[in-house]
Amino acid sequence: MNLTSTEDQRHIQAAAAELLAARRMTAGARAVREEPEGHSPELWKEMTALGWPALVLPEEHGGLGAGFTDLCLLCEELGRHQIPSPLLATVACAALPLARHGSAQLCAQWLGAVAEGRTLTYVRAAPHGHWGTAGSTLTATPSGRGGFRLDGTALFVPYAGTADAMLVMAQVGDRTELTALLVEAGTPGLHRHRLDVVGNTPEYRVAFTDAPVPASRVVGTVGGGGAVAATAAALGTAATCAEMVGGAQGVLDMTVAYATTREQFGRPIGSFQAVQQHCADMAVDVLGARVSTYEAAWRLTRDLPAELAVSGAKAWVSERYERVCALAHQVHGAIGFTAEHDLPFFTRHATAAALSFGDADHHTGRVAEALGL
Amino acid sequence: MNLTSTEDQRHIQAAAAELLAARRMTAGARAVREEPEGHSPELWKEMTALGWPALVLPEEHGGLGAGFTDLCLLCEELGRHQIPSPLLATVACAALPLARHGSAQLCAQWLGAVAEGRTLTYVRAAPHGHWGTAGSTLTATPSGRGGFRLDGTALFVPYAGTADAMLVMAQVGDRTELTALLVEAGTPGLHRHRLDVVGNTPEYRVAFTDAPVPASRVVGTVGGGGAVAATAAALGTAATCAEMVGGAQGVLDMTVAYATTREQFGRPIGSFQAVQQHCADMAVDVLGARVSTYEAAWRLTRDLPAELAVSGAKAWVSERYERVCALAHQVHGAIGFTAEHDLPFFTRHATAAALSFGDADHHTGRVAEALGL
Amino acid sequence: MNREENVNREEAMDREEAMDWEETAQEREFRQEVRAFVRDRFPACYRPDPEAEHSLEPEDVWGYDWPADRRSADPERRAAARAWAAALAERGWIAPHLPVAYGGAGLSPMREFILREEMMRAEVPTVNGIGAMLLGPTLVEYGNDEQRAAHLPGIARGETVWAQGFSEPDAGSDLASLRTTAVREPAEASDAADAEVYRVNGQKVWTSSAQHADWLFVLVRTDPRAPKHKGISFLLIDATSPGITIRPLRDMRGADPFAEIHFDDVRVPVANRVGEENRGWYVAMAALGFERAGIGATIKFERVLERLITSLRSAQGQDFRRADTAVLRHEIAQRHIELRVQYAMARLTASRQTAGAVPGYEASVSQLLGAELHQRLARTGAKAFGPYAQLWQRDGAPMDAAFAHMRFDAVAATLLGGTTEIQRSVIATRGLGLPRS
């Protein structure tokens, strides 16, 4: 499969859209809400068979070698259909950082496993939930032979309940520099507790109590985890933006369809000027979200400087997706506030995803700093 | 004249409205734009004859003893008709602070004069144009017998060209505490230069070069000018809010009238939902501006703690009056952008008045501080 | 020009009220009386439900749903809710504006404002809000003596709970297109009694607390051939009548704040019609005009903002607080300023009503501002806690996840009781006199 041409990309995305539309009833946010895994393991098997987790991994480790943008296209479709999936956490936040920073041995061990359907997640516990590259509330205490004992609690670890391993950012003793560790699910002293959160992604509190981590599980160097965290944050942020672009497009489509068919005062509500103004604002928001996200994804794919692009995209997309949902609620009226409607799943997604990897204010602040203000 | 009852207040305001509507052609912002005084001296004589400058001054100094709110009612009417007038600068920013903080001798000399039509103004030159109570770019150097030599330049002094005296905030030497001085127009070394500004109020650059100020002209105590500045700023801010409330109401009235008569697509534009939404937003803005302004004015009248009320009002009124003008432009279309239309005078007023005594961000910041944030 | 005169008269009134914001000695005394009453009489065991979603009624405080509480499965809560209603009823404070003869307290709008403000500040539940605030004034103005005598005392004592059946699946913003029918049947055709009845068929939806109601007030179409506003009647219907099915509707938060009602050949005595036949639209519009949103929401918002500020200064709050607070503190100050404006508007409205002024558009403005402020406040509060704002669980969350939940409560604020788009059009046309579209 040659994934470099855009025709192939369109093909991938169209195929993804078709599959996800067909699986929405069984694997969508509503369907898996009460499931212990928080997603559909059956669908994950199908995705694996189709090569989704392998898509952007390096070919030498069983991947298909496609560019990061292609992963974003899949995330966009997941967002559009509101299908919770460990794909983003596994690939963008753990496997790709591992591929870039990890030892040959770790890559050999885990990247092929991911391509075959094992899942990973990312544990980033910084004070105040700040998505920076320094400081962690997790402490790794050296314990001989280069290994560590890990202690501390992290919140908001997605899919931790089913992940086979976790990329964990810890600080060694009092040093604020990060060290990245790959911690396997079976590690003693590891506790996972599902949180009740706003969004559709299953999030966990993960606690480590004197949990042993061998030296071979250090990703990169001791004290050099900041670079790993930066990679995970950049890729995770961009992929989250793509997921939100899909969600926002889904909300816009749903709202236009409703406004076209719902009648009040003897005509479709979409013919009222106030509804038209709302929908036009949504169109501005969605188009801007898409262009900024894909510019950022392209820069990351090409390994160009991307901080301004990524933060700019996350700031725009977070604010605008939330606005898109708010306007959609205005157009839908009371029906959109009910549990039986799909709009609330998008609203939940927008609310939670806007907070992931730093909210709009956080990223706007990063842009301000980058501008030297 | 008994000014304590609200019936009398209504009477005052109705009379003011009638006079100002009649004088708009000769004394309005358009008419006096090119005049050297920047306002109509004839109208000022009429106002003086009607007791406007005397209205809220203490009775023992020739005033009528009314509450500060009554001055705000007059300012509101001036704003509504866009009549530039030295009333606000004279009374709110200079005469009332003088009455509260000045010596008996200064009060005797100047308050009666104001009641008879002399005008004053207020010179506040702080670094970065900040409206605090400390710091000035004007320096008063002690020069024997308690007197001073004044040096420095201040911008944005309203009606300085015709003012008979100025309440000047200076710092003595390097001390950042302020000292308030009443400087007469004829003082040697005083230079006044009219600025070209956005607003309708004539603003001046005032420069002092070794200008002598006798000890008797200190208002309050040396180094105690912060209190005087606080009074001038609080009263000036509230009266400016009242002027803006009048302006915003004028813009709303003008816009509703236009939307009711102007037709497009075979019906009045006011029947279009987008125009109705704009006008409703304007109504929210104007009503909020009025209630917050008059609550602040009432607190100042009663000498109650007013910082939160005054800053809250200025923040709301500044933002909302600008929004009211922006929405009015949307409703008026191209005609409102022409020099022949009156709307631009309101837009100029909103832009400039929003900056006077600190803009919305400045006052929001003061509220944040007061809340202990 | 008539509108112009009207605006000027209204403004003159604004200014009169703007002149003195101080409470009279009597008003201060009344405020003290309310405080003492709540302190002495509110049942200590009637605590907020820590897991509750907020009621969507603006006059309700968090943690209570009085119409449900009075029928709670928990006997203690049930008793507490009833005891609180009984205590309020003693003073006539369930329906304080109603005449004393009907069990009210005959309070002026300003006194009622003070009563509600103090109850909100004390965070004790409003009793029988819909019956007391919407239906009560409607019956006083449009009901007949029999209807007033039959229904007002039950409302004022907190014994009869009412729900409002206006909206239908195809009649939301366009309420007047409602299709629930009421067909008059001659006395002899009715098998129930000797009185003439309407036979009601159709469906209502979004009826707040219908599942807890004893009685319903409902708009029905009595003349299908008339222009849509002119064929509607206003009926009082016993919720236990045969043929009524009430099904609670789950909302996006997982709560059941409203219900749908099916009417299947429900017989309603003609004597239960309020106002003339086919004139019910105008009765309903008057009912909706009785201001409810004013003070309750303001005080609630004020208190939650205070709690936010306190929390941000506390040790726990410091842990949860976002790292970059520059924009946050600015937003909090903005919310404070907006709340101050909203409070002032509510006082203005109350004081104008007390002075007997013709209602202007300030109540609508207040409601619109409040609805949008609710959403801004929820966003600001959530923003304070960065990623922690996604905790839906109360346990271990900053401020017990108050803002995470409020963000979803607030979605309804600009929809229920008329979308803000409709509210703006009402302000533009009825308030400012712009031509209808």
Place this chain on the structure above:
Amino acid sequence: MNREENVNREEAMDREEAMDWEETAQEREFRQEVRAFVRDRFPACYRPDPEAEHSLEPEDVWGYDWPADRRSADPERRAAARAWAAALAERGWIAPHLPVAYGGAGLSPMREFILREEMMRAEVPTVNGIGAMLLGPTLVEYGNDEQRAAHLPGIARGETVWAQGFSEPDAGSDLASLRTTAVREPAEASDAADAEVYRVNGQKVWTSSAQHADWLFVLVRTDPRAPKHKGISFLLIDATSPGITIRPLRDMRGADPFAEIHFDDVRVPVANRVGEENRGWYVAMAALGFERAGIGATIKFERVLERLITSLRSAQGQDFRRADTAVLRHEIAQRHIELRVQYAMARLTASRQTAGAVPGYEASVSQLLGAELHQRLARTGAKAFGPYAQLWQRDGAPMDAAFAHMRFDAVAATLLGGTTEIQRSVIATRGLGLPRS
């Protein structure tokens, strides 16, 4: 569903373009060529007028008004303006998209984008924007061979300046209700020549730069009995024709960016009609669809934001800068982010046009975003300088009062060329397929 398919096709295109943002080697080379050309050929003596208000045309840079400059009373400025036009015309870069045969350069939309971007970055004036960007493509698509041959070379050489006469005093948002009439006269009745003519009467208004124009393209009513969109024709009119009076209109800034035009029995040859009689509305809509706002405004905004940031860091800027900058720096970053989005949208539009895609609604979205961004940017910039932002005089003002003036320029941004309300309705109906009201 047809709309749905359309949307999907458009999105597929979006995605294709989103995949590679890198310029080709040929595009980079072309960019270098433009830079070198401007450096070498722009007349050094053609300086921005320091006292000028900004032109209201989106493609114009500050300090220049080429249609006026080429007739300036100052002979040096006049010569410079003409020399610049001649230099551009050599390359076909006045109307770069026109075929070479007509004096254009036959550039692709992407090349034209690069050309305009580099000219904006160099802050050199656009020549003949209205003729080149609006009328040129219209004649290519709807004109006949004679019209193209007669008018396109003059446009491409910068010799003939055009103005657009569409709006009328009573036809603003409702453009199709225009009332300027054109009555056809038989050849024998016309005293001028042997050709058939229209006799034109009426008034146009808000015509940008009409006072500097040689020719006008005008919408007139040729069938007063037809439905309003179906009785309109599109005429080319020599501005020196007898019976034409052009009066500049003063705007709120004191500039004269537009004019009103009176037609009093003006004779226009029937051969000057573009397209069929009574089909002019559709020709005009196509003309308005030729995108102008895209890249020019973006680069201008980007540059002024850069200047603002530089100024705030400079010594003079420090003096003028407001004391509290927390909100300011956040706003500047927001503007930066928005501009980045706008730039990406403009590139997307150009690259889609180059790929021959069916135009979607992204050009309209870009224009709407740009107009509102203009206003936000002006407010942010003014905010930076606190009270000093009220200086209208350039002398002694921060950044030569650029933002004080921009605040007033920006008032027109959401009005001229269609209000943003109309733009939103167009996006909703033509872009999203919502039903027309």
